[in-house]
Amino acid sequence: MKPADSLNVKRENTLIITETALASVALIGLNQLWYADYPKSKFHFKNDNVEWLQMDKAGHFYSSYQLGRLGAEMMQWSGATQKKQLLYGAGMGFAFLTAVEVLDGFSSEWGASAGDIVANASGTALYVSQELIWNEQRMVPKFSFHTTHYAKYRPTVLGSSLAEQLLKDYNGQTYWLSINLHSFYKKSKIPKWLNLAIGYGAEGMISGNAANEDLFSAPKTESFRQLYLSFDVDLTKIETQSHFLKTVFTVFNTLKIPAPAIEFQQFNRIKAHFIYY
Structure with missing residues (x-):
């Protein structure tokens, strides 16, 4: 779809409502399918940085970048400014994956991972920094x-x-x-x-x-x-x-x-x- 030349409020509102709804449904579904069978606990962290030879951290880095890129490009489609694209669009991946870490933190089976959060932030930072430095990926x-x-x-x-x-x-x-x-x-x-x-x-x-x-x-x-x-x-x-x-x-x-x-x-x-x- 062709991006708007200037801010299209209708597109922007549609985008915000759609992204919020999809993220909410995804988190609710994830909670039911992944966490419902395990007991809840107080919020806690778990150090899993040595597990899976850090392949899971690479996955978080990749997911955060790609979700952020998608969010930024959708904001561009609505005609939003670069500041909004990077702040609200590129930040979408980090926000969503951080919400997943919160679910992990309240599950006795897992626990929030500081390493995952760092990987999420790094993926978002890679996208944002390239846009600010080179205006391209x-x-x-x-x-x-x-x-x-x-x-x-x-x-x-x-x-x-x-x-x-x-x-x-x-x-x-x-x-x-x-x-x-x-x-x-x-x-x-x-x-x-x-x-x-x-x-x-x-x-x-x-x-x-x-x-x-x-x-x-x-x-x-x-x-x-x-x-x-x-x-x-x-x-x-x-x-x-x-x-x-x-x-x-x-x-x-x-x-x-x-x-x-x-x-x-x-x-x-x-x-x-x-x-x-």
């Missing part, structure tokens, strides 16, 4: 996923279906920072759409804490971190006059395209992938 967090054999050993935690594994199986998730090369070297002949992507992943995890691995009936595994180098495409840099295509490109620009990659494993092993996703 030169570095974009992205996501890719592949199924793994680890989920079958603990499907209740890692997911029993593809949809669940997409969200829960950290072994198959990779979080990327996709860097647009042309934006840093505007006088070069580098294609505007070509990105260099740096990815982070981890593998060998049956539980959040390696010390608990022996509690599950699974082959003994050793968890390790992975660093990836690959190329990517910034779909928003593909020139088109179609506002529909621009919207489609923006949506799919949250995902890293499958491409050749080099994997550097924690144990000093290097692996080449013809196509990695």
